[in-house]
Amino acid sequence: MKSECSEYQKKIAGSFLGDLSETERKELEEHVAACPQCRSEQAGYAEALELLKSAGDETVPHHFFVHRVEQIPNPWQLFCRMKPVWQTATAAVAVLLLMVSVAALSRVQIRFSSGGWAMSFGGTDIEALRAGILKAAEAKSRQAMDGRIQEVWAEIGQSTAAAAQHQREYLDAELLRLDSKLKRRVETAEGNVRADTQNLVYDVYQTVSQQRAQDLGIVNLRFDAIEANNAIKARQTNNILGTLLEVAELKLEQTGEQK
Amino acid sequence: MSETADSVLGNKQSAGVSADQEYAWVSASREGDTLAFNRLVLKWERTVYNVALRMLQDREEAAEATQEVFFLAFKGIRRFRGDSRFSTWLYRIALNHCVTRAKQRPPGAHFSLDDANESIGSAEQLRIAETQSSELIRAEKRKRVLTALSHLPPDQRAVVELRFFQDLTFEDIAAVLETPLSTVKSRLYAGLETLKIRVGAGA
Numbered sequence: 001m002k003s004e005c006s007e008y009q010k011k012i013a014g015s016f017l018g019d020l021s022e023t024e025r026k027e028l029e030e031h032v033a034a035c036p037q038c039r040s041e042q043a044g045y046a047e048a049l050e051l052l053k054s055a056g057d058e059t060v061p062h063h064f065f066v067h068r069v070e071q072i073p074n075p076w077q078l079f080c081r082m083k084p085v086w087q088t089a090t091a092a093v094a095v096l097l098l099m100v101s102v103a104a105l106s107r108v109q110i111r112f113s114s115g116g117w118a119m120s121f122g123g124t125d126i127e128a129l130r131a132g133i134l135k136a137a138e139a140k141s142r143q144a145m146d147g148r149i150q151e152v153w154a155e156i157g158q159s160t161a162a163a164a165q166h167q168r169e170y171l172d173a174e175l176l177r178l179d180s181k182l183k184r185r186v187e188t189a190e191g192n193v194r195a196d197t198q199n200l201v202y203d204v205y206q207t208v209s210q211q212r213a214q215d216l217g218i219v220n221l222r223f224d225a226i227e228a229n230n231a232i233k234a235r236q237t238n239n240i241l242g243t244l245l246e247v248a249e250l251k252l253e254q255t256g257e258q259k
Numbered sequence: 260m261s262e263t264a265d266s267v268l269g270n271k272q273s274a275g276v277s278a279d280q281e282y283a284w285v286s287a288s289r290e291g292d293t294l295a296f297n298r299l300v301l302k303w304e305r306t307v308y309n310v311a312l313r314m315l316q317d318r319e320e321a322a323e324a325t326q327e328v329f330f331l332a333f334k335g336i337r338r339f340r341g342d343s344r345f346s347t348w349l350y351r352i353a354l355n356h357c358v359t360r361a362k363q364r365p366p367g368a369h370f371s372l373d374d375a376n377e378s379i380g381s382a383e384q385l386r387i388a389e390t391q392s393s394e395l396i397r398a399e400k401r402k403r404v405l406t407a408l409s410h411l412p413p414d415q416r417a418v419v420e421l422r423f424f425q426d427l428t429f430e431d432i433a434a435v436l437e438t439p440l441s442t443v444k445s446r447l448y449a450g451l452e453t454l455k456i457r458v459g460a461g462a
Contacts, residue, residue: 010448013452017447019444044455044456044458045455047458048451048454048458049423051400051407052404052423052454058312058401059305060304060308060322060325063300064300064308064325068291
């Protein structure tokens with residue numbers, strides 16, 4: 001690019017923007033006609049602008065609508081919407097209300113005396129004010145005390161009822177627990193007894209069986225002894241009878257001999 | 260706004276809508292008439308949507324921004340005193356809003372320039388469009404324009420929009436954007452040069 005061309009670069013852009021004077025435009029035209037590089041530059045701008053101009057607009061994807069969203073205005077917004085006359089009137093009323101409120105709060109005393117209005121701040125009769133305050137405080141205190149007493153009684157009543165209820169519930173629970181415990185113990189005892197009884201019967205059976213066996217042995221022995229004894233006795237009896245018979249025979253013999 | 264610019268905008272937007280009619284709608288809108296304002300919306304929605312599209316290069320975001328611009332306009336129409344044209348006032352809202360949105364985007368934000376979202380995208384419309392090659396060529400050009408514009412900073416995009424798409428003069432652009440004339444010119448020169456380079460490179 002020639003050095004003089006650089007001066008025309010901005011002017012080429014300016015010509016497309018409509019930012020050149022008539023003289024500048026003619027001078028540029030003459031230069032461009034003789035300079036291929038600047039013609040190329042000009043063609044570049046022309047192409048870009050032709051593209052922009054010929055592209056056209058797209059259609060909208062959908063229509064756009066605006067809906068009003070109703071909202072409740074705050075007091076300041078309402079005030080701002082008022083006409084100046086109404087704004088002044090509203091402001092005056094607000095200031096008056098503010099003054100009255102301040103006066104009431106600060107205990108301003110306004111009196112008509114000595115032929116005119118007199119306004120004073122604070123109490124002129126401090127003792128009366130103090131007495132009044134004390135009286136009011138006392139009344140308030142008494143009222144509060146009465147209220148508190150009533151509350152305490154109510155609380156006591158509620159507490160007693162609650163305690164009774166609590167005790168009843170506790171006793172019920174304890175009784176239930178004892179009943180359950182007793183039942184468990186009875187069941188355990190029954191189980192034990194059942195087991196003991198079974199053991200006892202078995203022991204008795206064993207004992208009885210043994211005793212019976214022993215008794216049977218003893219009886220057998222006794223039977224054997226009796227039998228042996230009877231045999232001895234029988235032999236003795238037989239011997240005695242034999243002796244007696246011998247004696248009788250002898251006596252008979254003797255008797256016969258005597259005769 | 261100059262007479263030329265007004266006539267261009269008027270021809271684009273409001274065939275059959277007179278200036279008196281528009282003035283009546285603006286007056287009614289200032290009194291809270293939603294219906295009248297929606298008539299204005301119907302008249303200007305295509306312009307505002309395309310301004311937003313060229314400023315943001317994203318159809319979905321452009322539609323969103325268009326809705327917001329009309330909402331802002333409706334909220335602020337009581338402040339519109341009629342000392343400038345309604346279009347000037349609406350351009351100001353639209354461009355300021357789009358510049359703000361564009362600046363708030365993270366660097367390297369993705370632009371959806373696919374043709375699928377364009378209004379000729381349905382199957383039936385596409386079939387019709389295939390038979391109308393001129394419309395396809397225009398769609399392709401629009402895509403190239405959006406791509407080239409995406410290389411401009413938002414402030415330059417705004418002046419390019421007003422100068423080359425809305426045909427406003429330097430003075431009108433300065434009035435719409437409330438920017439000094441010298442700034443408007445310097446942004447235009449810079450923007451035009453970038454566009455020339457990008458279009459020449461096949462953007």
